[in-house]
Amino acid sequence: MSIHQRRERERAERHQLIISSARELAEAEGWEAVTTRRLAERIEYSQPVLYSHFAGKTEIVAAVALEGFAELAAALRAVVREADGPAAAFAAAAHEYLAFGLANPALYDAMFTLATDLPFGRPDSPEPLKEAFAALAGTFAEVAGERDPEVFTEVGWASLHGLVTLVRGGRLRPGLERARVDLLVERLLG
Amino acid sequence: MSIHQRRERERAERHQLIISSARELAEAEGWEAVTTRRLAERIEYSQPVLYSHFAGKTEIVAAVALEGFAELAAALRAVVREADGPAAAFAAAAHEYLAFGLANPALYDAMFTLATDLPFGRPDSPEPLKEAFAALAGTFAEVAGERDPEVFTEVGWASLHGLVTLVRGGRLRPGLERARVDLLVERLLG
Protein backbone atom coordinates (compact mmCIF):
# COMPACT_ATOMS: atom_id res chain seq x y z
CA MET A 1 0.00 0.00 0.00
CA SER A 2 2.72 2.44 0.92
CA ILE A 3 4.41 1.59 -2.31
CA HIS A 4 1.40 2.71 -4.26
CA GLN A 5 1.37 5.92 -2.32
CA ARG A 6 4.99 6.58 -3.11
CA ARG A 7 4.31 5.89 -6.78
CA GLU A 8 1.41 8.25 -6.83
CA ARG A 9 3.40 10.90 -5.04
CA GLU A 10 6.25 10.62 -7.49
CA ARG A 11 3.82 10.73 -10.32
CA ALA A 12 2.21 13.88 -8.96
CA GLU A 13 5.62 15.46 -8.58
CA ARG A 14 6.48 14.66 -12.17
CA HIS A 15 3.13 16.05 -13.24
CA GLN A 16 3.95 19.34 -11.59
CA LEU A 17 7.48 19.22 -12.94
CA ILE A 18 6.12 19.10 -16.48
CA ILE A 19 3.92 22.13 -15.87
CA SER A 20 6.70 24.11 -14.22
CA SER A 21 9.22 23.22 -16.89
CA ALA A 22 6.85 24.23 -19.66
CA ARG A 23 6.19 27.50 -17.96
CA GLU A 24 9.86 28.27 -17.30
CA LEU A 25 10.84 27.37 -20.83
CA ALA A 26 8.05 29.51 -22.25
CA GLU A 27 8.94 32.45 -20.05
CA ALA A 28 12.60 32.13 -20.97
CA GLU A 29 12.37 31.53 -24.72
CA GLY A 30 8.73 31.93 -25.67
CA TRP A 31 6.07 29.32 -26.31
CA GLU A 32 7.40 28.48 -29.75
CA ALA A 33 10.44 27.04 -28.00
CA VAL A 34 8.26 24.70 -25.93
CA THR A 35 8.32 21.56 -28.03
CA THR A 36 7.52 18.15 -26.67
CA ARG A 37 11.12 17.09 -27.31
CA ARG A 38 12.68 19.98 -25.45
CA LEU A 39 10.19 19.58 -22.65
CA ALA A 40 10.93 15.88 -22.37
CA GLU A 41 14.65 16.54 -22.32
CA ARG A 42 14.15 19.10 -19.59
CA ILE A 43 12.28 16.77 -17.27
CA GLU A 44 14.79 14.03 -18.13
CA TYR A 45 12.20 11.60 -19.46
CA SER A 46 11.27 10.55 -22.94
CA GLN A 47 8.51 12.20 -24.94
CA PRO A 48 5.79 9.58 -24.46
CA VAL A 49 5.89 10.15 -20.71
CA LEU A 50 4.33 13.53 -21.33
CA TYR A 51 1.37 11.80 -22.91
CA SER A 52 0.83 9.61 -19.88
CA HIS A 53 0.15 12.81 -17.95
CA PHE A 54 -1.56 14.98 -20.55
CA ALA A 55 -3.60 14.15 -23.61
CA GLY A 56 -1.55 16.54 -25.68
CA LYS A 57 0.47 19.69 -25.73
CA THR A 58 -2.59 21.90 -25.50
CA GLU A 59 -3.49 20.28 -22.19
CA ILE A 60 -0.07 21.19 -20.86
CA VAL A 61 -0.45 24.85 -21.70
CA ALA A 62 -3.96 24.72 -20.25
CA ALA A 63 -2.44 23.49 -17.00
CA VAL A 64 0.03 26.36 -17.07
CA ALA A 65 -2.84 28.73 -17.74
CA LEU A 66 -4.71 27.44 -14.71
CA GLU A 67 -1.66 28.12 -12.57
CA GLY A 68 -1.69 31.62 -13.97
CA PHE A 69 -5.31 32.23 -13.06
CA ALA A 70 -4.70 31.02 -9.53
CA GLU A 71 -1.74 33.35 -9.14
CA LEU A 72 -3.59 36.26 -10.67
CA ALA A 73 -6.45 35.75 -8.25
CA ALA A 74 -4.03 35.66 -5.32
CA ALA A 75 -2.21 38.78 -6.52
CA LEU A 76 -5.45 40.71 -6.92
CA ARG A 77 -6.74 39.59 -3.54
CA ALA A 78 -3.49 40.68 -1.94
CA VAL A 79 -3.52 44.26 -3.20
CA VAL A 80 -7.24 44.63 -2.61
CA ARG A 81 -6.81 43.54 0.99
CA GLU A 82 -4.23 46.27 1.57
CA ALA A 83 -6.27 49.00 -0.07
CA ASP A 84 -8.14 51.70 1.78
CA GLY A 85 -11.73 51.72 0.58
CA PRO A 86 -13.52 50.45 -2.54
CA ALA A 87 -12.20 53.08 -4.92
CA ALA A 88 -8.61 52.56 -3.84
CA ALA A 89 -9.11 48.80 -4.07
CA PHE A 90 -10.44 49.17 -7.58
CA ALA A 91 -7.48 51.27 -8.66
CA ALA A 92 -5.02 48.95 -7.00
CA ALA A 93 -6.55 45.92 -8.68
CA ALA A 94 -6.40 47.60 -12.06
CA HIS A 95 -2.74 48.48 -11.71
CA GLU A 96 -1.94 45.05 -10.37
CA TYR A 97 -3.71 43.37 -13.27
CA LEU A 98 -1.64 45.26 -15.80
CA ALA A 99 1.56 44.66 -13.89
CA PHE A 100 0.80 40.95 -13.73
CA GLY A 101 0.21 40.69 -17.44
CA LEU A 102 3.37 42.56 -18.32
CA ALA A 103 5.54 40.76 -15.79
CA ASN A 104 4.48 37.27 -16.93
CA PRO A 105 4.05 37.53 -20.69
CA ALA A 106 4.26 33.84 -21.50
CA LEU A 107 1.96 32.97 -18.64
CA TYR A 108 -0.52 35.59 -19.77
CA ASP A 109 -0.37 34.25 -23.31
CA ALA A 110 -1.14 30.78 -22.04
CA MET A 111 -4.13 32.14 -20.15
CA PHE A 112 -5.66 34.22 -22.92
CA THR A 113 -4.16 33.41 -26.29
CA LEU A 114 -3.18 29.75 -26.29
CA ALA A 115 -5.61 28.04 -23.95
CA THR A 116 -8.65 29.27 -25.82
CA ASP A 117 -11.02 26.49 -24.90
CA LEU A 118 -10.92 26.66 -21.15
CA PRO A 119 -14.57 26.55 -20.06
CA PHE A 120 -15.32 30.02 -18.75
CA GLY A 121 -18.29 31.18 -16.76
CA ARG A 122 -19.71 27.69 -16.48
CA PRO A 123 -20.74 25.74 -13.41
CA ASP A 124 -18.09 23.16 -14.27
CA SER A 125 -15.37 25.77 -14.73
CA PRO A 126 -12.08 24.94 -12.99
CA GLU A 127 -11.77 26.57 -9.61
CA PRO A 128 -8.92 28.95 -10.50
CA LEU A 129 -10.99 30.49 -13.27
CA LYS A 130 -13.87 31.19 -10.91
CA GLU A 131 -11.40 32.45 -8.35
CA ALA A 132 -9.82 34.96 -10.69
CA PHE A 133 -13.09 36.25 -12.02
CA ALA A 134 -14.52 36.47 -8.51
CA ALA A 135 -11.51 38.44 -7.33
CA LEU A 136 -12.08 40.97 -10.08
CA ALA A 137 -15.86 41.01 -9.82
CA GLY A 138 -15.86 41.42 -6.05
CA THR A 139 -13.72 44.52 -6.30
CA PHE A 140 -15.44 45.95 -9.34
CA ALA A 141 -18.97 45.45 -8.08
CA GLU A 142 -18.29 47.75 -5.16
CA VAL A 143 -17.80 50.69 -7.47
CA ALA A 144 -20.34 49.77 -10.14
CA GLY A 145 -22.88 52.17 -8.71
CA GLU A 146 -26.32 51.65 -10.16
CA ARG A 147 -24.95 49.89 -13.23
CA ASP A 148 -25.23 46.17 -13.82
CA PRO A 149 -22.25 44.92 -11.80
CA GLU A 150 -21.54 42.02 -14.12
CA VAL A 151 -21.52 44.14 -17.25
CA PHE A 152 -19.39 46.67 -15.42
CA THR A 153 -16.93 43.96 -14.41
CA GLU A 154 -16.76 42.59 -17.93
CA VAL A 155 -16.06 45.99 -19.42
CA GLY A 156 -13.42 46.79 -16.83
CA TRP A 157 -11.77 43.43 -17.28
CA ALA A 158 -11.81 43.76 -21.05
CA SER A 159 -10.27 47.21 -20.88
CA LEU A 160 -7.41 45.99 -18.75
CA HIS A 161 -6.96 42.92 -20.92
CA GLY A 162 -6.87 45.09 -24.01
CA LEU A 163 -4.23 47.32 -22.48
CA VAL A 164 -2.07 44.32 -21.65
CA THR A 165 -2.25 42.81 -25.11
CA LEU A 166 -1.77 46.06 -27.02
CA VAL A 167 1.21 47.05 -24.89
CA ARG A 168 2.64 43.57 -25.26
CA GLY A 169 2.21 43.76 -29.01
CA GLY A 170 4.13 47.02 -29.11
CA ARG A 171 1.10 48.90 -30.37
CA LEU A 172 1.00 51.58 -27.71
CA ARG A 173 3.72 54.06 -26.89
CA PRO A 174 5.92 52.66 -24.15
CA GLY A 175 6.21 54.16 -20.70
CA LEU A 176 2.66 55.41 -20.37
CA GLU A 177 1.16 52.38 -18.67
CA ARG A 178 0.45 54.24 -15.46
CA ALA A 179 -1.19 57.18 -17.21
CA ARG A 180 -3.46 54.89 -19.17
CA VAL A 181 -4.60 52.89 -16.18
CA ASP A 182 -5.11 56.10 -14.24
CA LEU A 183 -7.31 57.46 -16.98
CA LEU A 184 -9.25 54.22 -17.24
CA VAL A 185 -9.82 54.04 -13.49
CA GLU A 186 -10.88 57.65 -13.31
CA ARG A 187 -13.37 57.17 -16.13
CA LEU A 188 -14.82 53.93 -14.78
CA LEU A 189 -15.16 55.30 -11.28
CA GLY A 190 -17.02 58.24 -12.82
CA MET B 1 7.92 46.02 -73.29
CA SER B 2 4.23 45.21 -73.29
CA ILE B 3 5.16 41.66 -72.52
CA HIS B 4 6.89 42.75 -69.37
CA GLN B 5 3.86 44.70 -68.39
CA ARG B 6 1.60 41.72 -68.90
CA ARG B 7 3.98 39.61 -66.83
CA GLU B 8 4.03 42.09 -64.04
CA ARG B 9 0.28 42.43 -64.10
CA GLU B 10 -0.20 38.67 -63.91
CA ARG B 11 2.29 38.53 -61.11
CA ALA B 12 0.46 41.22 -59.19
CA GLU B 13 -2.80 39.37 -59.68
CA ARG B 14 -1.29 36.19 -58.36
CA HIS B 15 0.13 38.13 -55.43
CA GLN B 16 -3.34 39.32 -54.53
CA LEU B 17 -4.76 35.86 -55.16
CA ILE B 18 -2.44 34.43 -52.53
CA ILE B 19 -3.55 36.99 -49.98
CA SER B 20 -7.23 36.52 -50.75
CA SER B 21 -6.98 32.75 -50.68
CA ALA B 22 -5.18 32.78 -47.35
CA ARG B 23 -7.80 35.05 -45.92
CA GLU B 24 -10.72 33.01 -47.24
CA LEU B 25 -9.22 29.77 -46.06
CA ALA B 26 -8.54 31.23 -42.63
CA GLU B 27 -12.02 32.65 -42.33
CA ALA B 28 -13.53 29.35 -43.42
CA GLU B 29 -11.46 26.88 -41.42
CA GLY B 30 -9.24 28.91 -39.11
CA TRP B 31 -5.60 29.87 -39.46
CA GLU B 32 -4.38 26.44 -38.41
CA ALA B 33 -5.82 25.16 -41.69
CA VAL B 34 -3.77 27.66 -43.69
CA THR B 35 -0.72 25.58 -44.56
CA THR B 36 1.58 26.40 -47.41
CA ARG B 37 0.53 23.20 -49.14
CA ARG B 38 -3.18 23.88 -48.95
CA LEU B 39 -2.62 27.47 -49.98
CA ALA B 40 -0.55 26.39 -52.96
CA GLU B 41 -3.19 23.89 -54.00
CA ARG B 42 -5.83 26.59 -53.74
CA ILE B 43 -4.05 29.01 -56.05
CA GLU B 44 -3.21 26.10 -58.36
CA TYR B 45 0.55 26.57 -58.17
CA SER B 46 3.24 24.68 -56.36
CA GLN B 47 4.49 25.64 -52.93
CA PRO B 48 7.72 27.39 -53.94
CA VAL B 49 5.73 29.95 -55.91
CA LEU B 50 4.51 31.33 -52.61
CA TYR B 51 8.09 32.03 -51.64
CA SER B 52 8.71 34.02 -54.81
CA HIS B 53 6.06 36.43 -53.55
CA PHE B 54 6.58 36.34 -49.80
CA ALA B 55 9.60 35.60 -47.66
CA GLY B 56 7.57 33.19 -45.56
CA LYS B 57 4.20 32.34 -44.16
CA THR B 58 4.33 35.12 -41.60
CA GLU B 59 4.65 37.66 -44.39
CA ILE B 60 1.48 36.30 -45.95
CA VAL B 61 -0.54 36.73 -42.78
CA ALA B 62 1.00 40.18 -42.40
CA ALA B 63 -0.34 41.05 -45.84
CA VAL B 64 -3.77 39.80 -44.81
CA ALA B 65 -3.50 41.87 -41.66
CA LEU B 66 -2.74 45.00 -43.66
CA GLU B 67 -5.85 44.40 -45.73
CA GLY B 68 -7.74 44.17 -42.47
CA PHE B 69 -6.45 47.48 -41.19
CA ALA B 70 -7.35 49.19 -44.43
CA GLU B 71 -10.88 47.80 -44.28
CA LEU B 72 -11.25 48.65 -40.62
CA ALA B 73 -10.21 52.22 -41.33
CA ALA B 74 -12.73 52.46 -44.16
CA ALA B 75 -15.51 50.98 -42.04
CA LEU B 76 -14.84 53.40 -39.20
CA ARG B 77 -14.66 56.37 -41.53
CA ALA B 78 -17.97 55.36 -43.08
CA VAL B 79 -19.96 55.22 -39.85
CA VAL B 80 -18.33 58.35 -38.50
CA ARG B 81 -19.25 60.25 -41.62
CA GLU B 82 -22.89 59.33 -41.15
CA ALA B 83 -22.98 60.21 -37.48
CA ASP B 84 -24.56 63.32 -36.05
CA GLY B 85 -22.02 65.07 -33.86
CA PRO B 86 -18.83 63.98 -32.09
CA ALA B 87 -20.50 61.96 -29.35
CA ALA B 88 -22.63 60.03 -31.80
CA ALA B 89 -19.60 59.50 -34.01
CA PHE B 90 -17.67 58.15 -31.06
CA ALA B 91 -20.44 55.74 -30.15
CA ALA B 92 -20.88 54.64 -33.73
CA ALA B 93 -17.17 54.00 -34.14
CA ALA B 94 -17.09 51.94 -30.95
CA HIS B 95 -19.98 49.76 -32.04
CA GLU B 96 -18.53 49.40 -35.52
CA TYR B 97 -15.15 48.38 -34.14
CA LEU B 98 -16.67 45.58 -32.14
CA ALA B 99 -18.88 44.47 -35.01
CA PHE B 100 -15.89 44.39 -37.32
CA GLY B 101 -13.84 42.26 -34.94
CA LEU B 102 -16.67 39.80 -34.39
CA ALA B 103 -17.66 39.59 -38.05
CA ASN B 104 -14.11 38.87 -39.28
CA PRO B 105 -12.54 36.72 -36.60
CA ALA B 106 -9.71 35.29 -38.67
CA LEU B 107 -8.92 38.68 -40.12
CA TYR B 108 -8.88 40.19 -36.67
CA ASP B 109 -6.57 37.44 -35.45
CA ALA B 110 -4.19 38.16 -38.27
CA MET B 111 -4.19 41.83 -37.33
CA PHE B 112 -3.65 41.45 -33.61
CA THR B 113 -2.58 37.95 -32.66
CA LEU B 114 -0.56 36.54 -35.53
CA ALA B 115 1.12 39.52 -37.18
CA THR B 116 2.76 40.63 -33.97
CA ASP B 117 5.73 42.40 -35.48
CA LEU B 118 4.03 44.88 -37.72
CA PRO B 119 5.79 48.20 -37.02
CA PHE B 120 3.22 50.29 -35.17
CA GLY B 121 3.33 53.97 -34.42
CA ARG B 122 6.51 54.49 -36.38
CA PRO B 123 7.23 56.89 -39.21
CA ASP B 124 7.88 53.93 -41.47
CA SER B 125 4.64 52.19 -40.52
CA PRO B 126 2.63 50.88 -43.46
CA GLU B 127 -0.06 53.27 -44.58
CA PRO B 128 -3.06 51.11 -43.57
CA LEU B 129 -1.82 51.02 -39.98
CA LYS B 130 -1.58 54.80 -39.81
CA GLU B 131 -4.95 55.03 -41.53
CA ALA B 132 -6.72 52.81 -39.01
CA PHE B 133 -5.19 54.49 -36.01
CA ALA B 134 -5.92 57.91 -37.46
CA ALA B 135 -9.54 56.97 -38.07
CA LEU B 136 -9.89 56.01 -34.41
CA ALA B 137 -7.84 58.86 -33.04
CA GLY B 138 -9.65 61.50 -35.07
CA THR B 139 -12.98 60.43 -33.69
CA PHE B 140 -11.77 59.88 -30.15
CA ALA B 141 -9.87 63.13 -29.85
CA GLU B 142 -13.07 65.08 -30.36
CA VAL B 143 -14.53 63.75 -27.16
CA ALA B 144 -11.35 63.55 -25.11
CA GLY B 145 -12.15 66.79 -23.33
CA GLU B 146 -9.21 68.14 -21.44
CA ARG B 147 -7.51 64.76 -21.26
CA ASP B 148 -4.48 63.84 -23.32
CA PRO B 149 -6.12 62.84 -26.59
CA GLU B 150 -3.52 60.21 -27.41
CA VAL B 151 -3.79 58.49 -24.04
CA PHE B 152 -7.55 58.72 -24.31
CA THR B 153 -7.45 57.11 -27.74
CA GLU B 154 -5.17 54.36 -26.57
CA VAL B 155 -7.40 53.53 -23.63
CA GLY B 156 -10.52 53.56 -25.74
CA TRP B 157 -8.93 51.41 -28.40
CA ALA B 158 -7.61 48.96 -25.83
CA SER B 159 -11.02 48.66 -24.21
CA LEU B 160 -12.66 47.83 -27.51
CA HIS B 161 -9.88 45.44 -28.42
CA GLY B 162 -10.23 43.70 -25.07
CA LEU B 163 -13.95 43.31 -25.58
CA VAL B 164 -13.41 41.74 -28.98
CA THR B 165 -10.84 39.24 -27.78
CA LEU B 166 -12.68 38.26 -24.61
CA VAL B 167 -15.95 37.76 -26.45
CA ARG B 168 -14.17 35.82 -29.15
CA GLY B 169 -12.53 33.62 -26.52
CA GLY B 170 -15.91 32.83 -25.03
CA ARG B 171 -15.01 34.50 -21.76
CA LEU B 172 -17.92 36.90 -21.57
CA ARG B 173 -21.58 36.03 -21.49
CA PRO B 174 -22.97 36.03 -25.01
CA GLY B 175 -25.60 38.45 -26.24
CA LEU B 176 -24.54 41.44 -24.17
CA GLU B 177 -22.22 43.06 -26.69
CA ARG B 178 -24.40 46.09 -27.12
CA ALA B 179 -24.84 46.66 -23.40
CA ARG B 180 -21.10 46.49 -22.82
CA VAL B 181 -20.22 48.92 -25.57
CA ASP B 182 -22.99 51.25 -24.38
CA LEU B 183 -21.58 51.22 -20.88
CA LEU B 184 -18.06 51.77 -22.15
CA VAL B 185 -19.10 54.66 -24.36
CA GLU B 186 -21.12 56.26 -21.59
CA ARG B 187 -18.20 56.02 -19.19
CA LEU B 188 -15.61 57.32 -21.62
CA LEU B 189 -17.78 60.21 -22.73
CA GLY B 190 -18.14 61.09 -19.06
Place this chain on the structure above:
DNA sequence: CTCTGTTGCCTAGCGATGCTAGGATCGGTC
Protein backbone atom coordinates in the same frame (compact mmCIF):
# COMPACT_ATOMS: atom_id res chain seq x y z
C1' DC C 1 13.23 30.04 -88.71
C1' DT C 2 16.88 28.37 -85.64
C1' DC C 3 19.66 28.69 -81.82
C1' DT C 4 20.77 30.25 -77.19
C1' DG C 5 20.35 32.20 -72.68
C1' DT C 6 17.28 33.38 -69.23
C1' DT C 7 13.31 33.14 -66.66
C1' DG C 8 9.65 30.65 -64.21
C1' DC C 9 8.02 26.68 -62.36
C1' DC C 10 7.78 21.93 -60.36
C1' DT C 11 9.49 17.64 -58.19
C1' DA C 12 11.79 16.02 -54.44
C1' DG C 13 13.65 16.35 -50.13
C1' DC C 14 15.45 18.42 -45.54
C1' DG C 15 14.93 19.18 -40.62
C1' DA C 16 11.56 19.70 -37.07
C1' DT C 17 6.93 19.30 -35.30
C1' DG C 18 3.05 16.60 -32.38
C1' DC C 19 1.92 12.15 -31.44
C1' DT C 20 1.87 6.78 -31.30
C1' DA C 21 3.03 1.82 -31.75
C1' DG C 22 5.88 -1.85 -30.11
C1' DG C 23 9.01 -4.02 -27.42
C1' DA C 24 12.22 -4.11 -23.38
C1' DT C 25 12.95 -3.76 -18.52
C1' DC C 26 11.91 -3.29 -13.99
C1' DG C 27 9.24 -4.33 -9.98
C1' DG C 28 5.79 -6.84 -7.04
C1' DT C 29 3.35 -11.37 -6.30
C1' DC C 30 2.55 -16.20 -5.84
Place this chain on the structure above:
DNA sequence: GACCGATCCTAGCATCGCTAGGCAACAGAG
Protein backbone atom coordinates in the same frame (compact mmCIF):
# COMPACT_ATOMS: atom_id res chain seq x y z
C1' DG D 1 12.46 -18.66 -8.59
C1' DA D 2 9.00 -17.96 -12.28
C1' DC D 3 5.33 -15.24 -13.86
C1' DC D 4 2.79 -10.83 -14.77
C1' DG D 5 1.70 -6.19 -14.92
C1' DA D 6 3.08 -1.57 -14.99
C1' DT D 7 6.48 1.77 -16.70
C1' DC D 8 9.36 3.67 -19.89
C1' DC D 9 12.20 4.10 -24.18
C1' DT D 10 13.39 3.51 -29.10
C1' DA D 11 11.76 4.12 -33.46
C1' DG D 12 8.72 5.77 -36.64
C1' DC D 13 4.47 8.18 -38.87
C1' DA D 14 2.25 12.11 -41.02
C1' DT D 15 2.61 16.83 -41.49
C1' DC D 16 4.71 21.28 -41.04
C1' DG D 17 7.63 25.47 -43.22
C1' DC D 18 11.06 25.97 -46.37
C1' DT D 19 14.79 25.08 -50.13
C1' DA D 20 17.80 22.91 -53.65
C1' DG D 21 18.11 21.34 -58.26
C1' DG D 22 16.71 20.47 -62.69
C1' DC D 23 13.41 20.92 -66.56
C1' DA D 24 10.80 23.32 -69.90
C1' DA D 25 9.03 27.22 -72.10
C1' DC D 26 9.82 31.59 -73.82
C1' DA D 27 12.17 36.07 -75.45
C1' DG D 28 15.70 37.92 -78.27
C1' DA D 29 19.79 37.54 -81.71
C1' DG D 30 21.43 35.95 -85.93
